[in-house]
Structures are given as structure tokens and as C-alpha cells.
């Protein structure tokens with residue numbers, strides 16, 4: 001690795017653009033929901049690129065895809081890299097895809113340079129990082145790490161009520177779901193390249209973020225049952241308005257998150273469904289979906305407990321029924337100091353600026369951390385914008401990420 005990697009940046013950018021065109025939406029909109037026709041076409045495209053690069057491709061029972069470059073000592077645990085290619089409705093071209101096609105490009109560069117890894121290097125494309133279809137994020141990596149067991153997976157349904165079993169079979173993925181789980185130590189190290197999805201790197205003019213911790217997400221679903229009625233006929237005393245009760249809960253969550261005093265605590269109510277949803281009808285039922293995150297799991301759980309206490313209090317005072325369901329509450333992940341040191345040395349060697357930072361968004365690496373030491377490498381994205389069609393990472397940023405990833409993989413696999 002004495003020479004500068006011969007990065008074929010134009011080729012990679014063309015592949016990112018080609019992948020973005022495989023979408024259920026009109027360009028520049030990228031929509032690729034897991035197991036949809038667009039998802040399957042995108043998988044076929046990426047698998048074709050991996051095979052053309054000389055990698056051996058395997059898929060597991062949930063559709064996680066592994067492109068393997070065998071090392072000189074294949075009995076050693078491989079070095080892993082990768083991300084996801086599914087995209088939420090109305091998304092952009094870089095979330096996840098930079099880690100997949102950028103990871104592939106890093107491997108191609110190393111092969112072109114005649115590098116022969118001691119450990120095998122494996123590119124992983126995780127199934128359904130986005131929660132769009134089944135309401136739970138990181139389906140593939142969760143199952144890989146046995147955080148979601150097959151019985152729980154089989155209970156998942158999409159909005160049309162179609163089960164995971166039916167949908168994966170239709171997408172061509174069969175076999176026992178038990179076989180998706182990988183043993184601890186399966187990967188020697190795992191590195192995920194990703195866009196920051198926040199504004200800090202761009203604002204500070206820094207090429208790369210070396211991620212030291214990934215925040216822990218929790219989600220509580222709340223259903224409030226009140227009493228409906230005519231908006232004119234039913235007088236204010238004695239109303240059991242489910243939406244005004246919900247308003248108290250939304251504000252209680254905001255105040256609980258602010259009260260920790262920590263910049264890393266964030267909480268959001270992103271879904272509020274009102275029934276019956278008519279202007280002249282008192283809301284009888286509301287469903288809220290909440291998202292609470294922190295890099296400190298205990299602090300995050302205190303916010304969650306405050307929210308549950310607010311639910312009990314509001315139910316009591318307003319005479320409504322409040323039911324809660326914990327959708328997920330995952331622990332945070334600390335990144336591996338050895339990988340961070342290797343990324344740091346690689347960034348220096350490549351002449352790229354970097355800073356250590358935390359990831360407030362969660363990623364497949366949060367779950368891979370259960371079975372392997374992980375770290376993430378962030379590149380800037382314009383305005384911090386992500387999950388929108390105008391999501392953008394400049395060729396310079398993408399190039400820096402791939403360059404440093406290639407050097408990192410080479411060092412880890414040597």
C-alpha cells in the first residue's frame with residue numbers, strides 16, 4: 001500500500017447513479033422498499049458487479065448478501081465491510097449505497113493493486129436496514145446478531161398484512177431463518193462506510209468522521225382511546241378527546257428529552273394518526289410512534305420511563321385508555337479502538353482530515369457490534385440532508401471515504 005490507490009471514482013459515481021435509477025419513484029426520487037420489484041432489481045445489479053469483480057456471492061435465508069474475497073489464510077475470521085441498498089420512500093442516492101458500492105470499489109482497488117489479503121475480505125449487503133415495510137429497522141443485521149429471533153421475525157407483517165415468510169419466499173429467499181444467525185467472532189473486524197446524515201463534517205470542512213459510538217434507539221408505540229362525538233354537540237366538560245391527551249404526551253416526551261441536559265439525548269414523535277380524522281368529529285383514537293435515542297443507554301431508558309409515567313398520568317387525569325407497546329429498545333454500541341486507530345493512520349496516510357464523532361442515526365453496525373468489533377467511517381453530506389431526493393455527497397467526499405476504507409481494509413486484513 002505504498003502507492004496511492006488507483007481509485008476509479010468516475011466508475012463508482014456512474015454505478016451510484018445507475019443504482020439510483022432503480023427506483024419505484026421518478027428520478028431523482030429513490031424508493032426501494034425491501035422485497036419490492038425495485039429492491040430485487042437493485043440486488044441483481046449489485047450482485048452482478050460483485051461477480052464481475054471476481055467475488056463469490058452468497059445469500060442467506062433473509063436475503064443478506066455476502067460477496068467474498070478469499071484471503072491467503074481462509075481459516076481466519078474475515079474482515080467485513082458493507083451497508084444497505086434499501087431506501088425509504090422519497091429518499092436519495094447515497095444513504096447505504098456509498099457503503100456498498102464504495103466498499104466494492106475499495107475491494108476492486110486493492111485487487112487491481114495486486115494486494116493479496118491474509119484474511120478474507122467480505123462485502124455485506126444487509127436486508128432491510130430501513131423500517132419501511134415491517135416497522136423495524138435493520139432486519140437483516142438484527143437477525144444475523146440474533147437480536148431478532150426467527151419466531152419474532154415470522155410475526156412481522158407489512159401494512160397490507162402480508163407476512164415475512166410469504167414476502168421473502170416471493171423474493172426468492174428460502175431456507176431456515178435459524179441459519180441467518182452468525183456466531184460471535186464471525187468477523188475479525190467490521191467497518192461500515194456511510195454518509196454522516198448530519199451537518200457537522202461539512203460545516204467544519206472535515207473529510208471524514210471516525211465514529212466512536214452509535215446511539216441506541218428505542219421506540220414506544222402509544223395508542224390512546226378516548227370518546228368520539230359531534231364537535232358541536234358535545235360540550236367541553238366531560239370530553240375524552242384522544243388528541244388533546246396525545247398532545248400532552250408529545251410535550252411530556254420533549255420535556256423529558258430536554259431535561260437530561262445532554263446534547264446526545266433526542267426524542268421525536270414522527271407518527272400521529274387521528275381517528276376518525278374529520279374536522280367536525282372529536283378524535284376518539286390516536287396512535288403515536290415515538291423515537292428516543294442516546295449514546296448512553298441508561299439515560300435513554302430514563303426518558304422512556306418518564307414517557308411511560310406521563311402515559312399513566314394522562315390516562316388517569318383525562319379518563320382515556322393509554323396502551324403502550326415497546327417496539328424496540330436497543331443498547332448503544334461502542335466502536336472498536338483498534339479499528340479507530342487503523343482508520344486514523346489510514347486517514348493520515350491518505351492526507352485526509354478527520355475527527356472523532358458519534359453517530360446519532362443507527363446503522364447495521366449497531367447490531368453487527370454484537371458479533372464483531374465494529375467501527376464506522378462517515379463522509380459529509382451536503383447540508384446534513386438525508387432521506388430526501390436532494391441528498392448529496394460530492395465526488396471528493398466519496399473518494400476520500402473509499403480511499404481511506406481501502407487502506408483500512410488492507411491493514412486489517414494483513
Ligand SMILES: [Zn+2]
Pocket residue numbers: 084095096129194363
Ligand atoms: Zn443508511
